[in-house]
Amino acid sequence: MAKSELKVNGAKYDVELEPNVTLLDALRERVGLTGTKKGCDFGQCGACTVLVNGRRILSCMALAMMHVKDEITTIEGVGKNGTLHPIQTAFIEHDAFQCGYCTAGQIVSAVGLINEGHAVTDDEIREAMSGNLCRCGAYVNILAAVRQEVRRAGI
Amino acid sequence: MTTTLTRGAATGTPVDRIDGRLKVSGAAQYAADTNLQHAAYAVFVTSTIARGKIRAVDTAEAQQIGGILRIYTHENTPRLTQPPPEFEKGIVPHQIVFPLQSPDVVHYGQQVALVVAETFEAARAAAARVRVTYDAEAPVVDFDDGRAERSKPDEFFGSPMQSSRGNVDRELAKAPVRIDNIYTTPTQFHNPIEPHATVAQWQDGKLRVHEPSQWVIGLRNYLAAIFKLQPDDVHVLSPFIGGGFGCKGFSFPHTVYAAVAARDLARPVKLVLTRAQLFADAGNRSRTEQRLRIGANRDGKLAAIDHATSMAGSAAGWFVEPAGMTTGMLYACANVRISHEARKLNTPASTAMRAPGETPGTFALESAMDELATELGIDPIELRIKNDAQVDPESNQPFSGRHLVECLRRGAERFGWKDRPDKPRQRRSGNDLVGYGVATATYPGMRAPTGARVRIDGDKYVVEVATHDLGTGMYTIMAQVAADALQVPISRIECRIGDSTLPQAPVAGGSMSTASVMPAVQAACVKLRESGAAVAEASVGPGDESDRYSFHSFGAQFVEVHVDEALGRVRIARALGVFDCGKVLNPKTARSQMLGGITMGIGMALMEEGIYDARTGRVVTDNLADYRIPVHADVGEIEVLFVEHPDYVFNPLGARGMGEISITGVAAAIANAVYNATGKRIRDLPITPEKLL
């Protein structure tokens, strides 16, 4: 057990960490940010997607201690000061979720996708979002929301 | 849990989900998000044999890990007996066999020990170190294993599983045209993205449980019975559920043992099932093998149908998959026999999965109808229209509203059905063969007695029902109906659901929530408005209309496939679902339900397959890489249309359910389209490359 500092959504959190604590479990159980979800814990569903230095990764397959120097962004940090990010508004507008459990991962993944700047066409967006499973089958609407934001970002 | 909206709306308009903001910002609290002070963490150890007895559980190595609080085995758990099932009270155990009470093991992955620790990491590490030895017996796992005990179940929730009308054998023999084929569907797994999870806490002898449950009242009553408490002393909270599709409807042992640990340790306990554990301990859709024989006249009129289903059953459970249930009702036919046989296997207990029975049953029936159409040289849509019925041929009651023909015709026009290749292998697009397929979708309309309460709280109206939103949109349509009934803007409505202390509602299953809850909400709100009181309650249920009418929703599924035959790849180029579900209370959320069911149907048709290793009974596809559910890239354009004929006979809102009809017919439409494209008839799901090469 060691005292570590994690930088999440622009704030610093002091947490007790053992080396075998994943970034996901650190966020959910020790920092207390439960917006990021555990769907499979084996890197197969994408529900745990967070940004590390602006890049999307799977927090269940990362060790928290290996990211103490990094800027971590979770779903709680996508909006600012109570105002929703346009991608979040787009998700509501297009009904791009149903049960909402994969949604944090989808949204953070979409932010990462836009940061990457490679996916432009519908097929490219579908492929680039394929690391986020949705069992409710909201894919059609998620595409609509992400497409809207990709266009707005002028990619 | 309370939610509010800031825009005006009314029933029938596409209001944004009022819980949307919470979901997109990570603020919606699911069970495992409940972080209580001083909580301990619990992780199960599960069996690595499918049949036999536990010889010994060695916890010595596990106990060496720091922070272990307790390790439960069948030798030290309190003696507990599951209550006998009482469906009216919602006391419905998922499994007959209750784990951790005896050395008996009846399926691979059965819970055999529970480790409780200060941290999740310690519990997980210790669970991996618990050494269980077994006296194993040869399990019966294979569907075709001759040792599997076979039985003929009488009924499925009141509907007969063995029935016959007319003279099927004579009419089949006489029929000028006959189809006789076997269709198979594999074991399927729900795989909601949220695993089952319990946070249990005791206070002054009362139990509070956070659990994603499709039946909070049912789970409450189950827990009260098993712990010998008054129902009022158990509180089940389920404000947000991360998907269910049926696997969170009944009551599970993990909830009980989280509560046992919480009581013993006098601190809250959080227990989350792993994804692999879901494949053994959270239910599945039974595998089916269905023989469908249809006899018809040359003009397409059906003469006789014999639909015989074999289903995988479990030694651990009681649920079976009634695939033949739709066949007696769907088309006009005087001679119909339905039969079901269950084969008892040492595999995990099955449970309801989105349209249980209808889903595999419509795959078989709607594929067979397509084969019949080919045999007869009749258009598949015309064949269905020829055999439409306005009186339920099974119950002899008129349908309260049946608009299948309209769905088929509207869909045909919208889809461009006239451009369908009239023979297989006629149309190409690059490397692909192109084909169109159609199938009927159907699901019964069900409704149960439900209560609702509305009270004034400042400038808000708080509407309370112990119902559930598993992504179905219940929060939103409840608010819409309340707003209209109270004649106020929707921004003044707060909905509280997913709480067992609220007025009674049925399981969020059978697509019955809307039809059950909305009349109660409407009645309570009207009562409040008319009486001028500060609070009003209403309890309403179906009347005798269910004795006089047959309630079903119908639809038509259209699919265009592109088959790259060289590589065995099937792509759904576009899909269209046209549905008559009565009044559509919210077109936005309704469309999403349909998109979701069609997407799940694509998974069923093309990729989902649960596989058991016959030697061990283990689900070898026990993860989300090997059990394939559709990804973004699998889903192209899907359009949804509603043919709206409010069904006021069914309930005052005119609405029937939506969640399950959406998956029915999809797999058949896809298989039919694959036939139209390639000339290959695949009767065995999923349609994977090796079946097309």
Next chain:
Amino acid sequence: MQAFELLQPADTHEALEMLARYKDAAFIAGGTTLLDIMKCGLAAPPTLIDITALPLASIEADHNRVRIGALARNSDIAYDARVQKQLPMLAQAFLAGASPQLRNMATMGGNLLQRTRCTYFRDPAAACNKRAGGAGCDAFEGFHRMHALLGTSDACIATHASDAAVALVALDAVVEIEGPAGKRRVPLEHFYRTPGETPSIENDLAAGELIAAVEIPHAPAQRHSTYLKVRDRASYEFALTSAAAGLEFEGEIITSARLALGGVATIPWRSRDAEEALVGKAPDEDVFRQAAEIALSGAVPRRDNAFKVELAKRTIVRALQIVERGP
């Protein structure tokens, strides 16, 4: 996942020194293989050595070669303009693997060293010769639809799961290794070991060694190349079959060819015999098909994966057609 100590060296020398000093230590970089294996309960190293700070992430290219540092992330390699231009089959192979998030995490070295997806390998309760020699193999009579046809033995039929490694063997990649004894270079084609009687030995890496980089020498038939992956669903899935193919033409005639297979072999499978059969020919479906027959001629099919013999041949033909017709 059991508890462990985490060390974070600053340079390669320190990392190798730690590996030698700490018993049963393991390197961790992207973590996507190691943490997966540890969560399955297959490994419990008491010490993890985080090598992400090592200066091994650069991608260099000139007219002679492309050199990819072992710590370069999969996505950075895939989107590198020079890799996309000079080695399209490699960029495509990286992009065909896993998901965007995993590609952002996984490294070049880790990709090469990833473990098989065989369900019995991943289940500690199952019999697996790769994990424990002589224990037996549950896959032979069990679920083996995804398993190998080529390079198999009586001890093991597990498929190698990497896409990038398939393209790299087609490209004559060379692995640069550093260890206590110094540096050495091994052609990737010889780096991997088929199971034989010792399935637990998967590659040439000796105890105490670290992959430092992968170098691809410039050669014909790289620029016009593709990676074709066939799977049950459209993305985020390991291959049923895959082919890395490259062709060079002079007029109508093939002057050089590259072909390697994935999803069907115990190691990334270079098909030199098939390549020879293509050289000197004018491309058409029959010629491609003949090469495919040669490539699969050593296949040992089993009950549930026999269909992959034909599917692999067709994958090869299609991949060659894609290269021939251009993007």
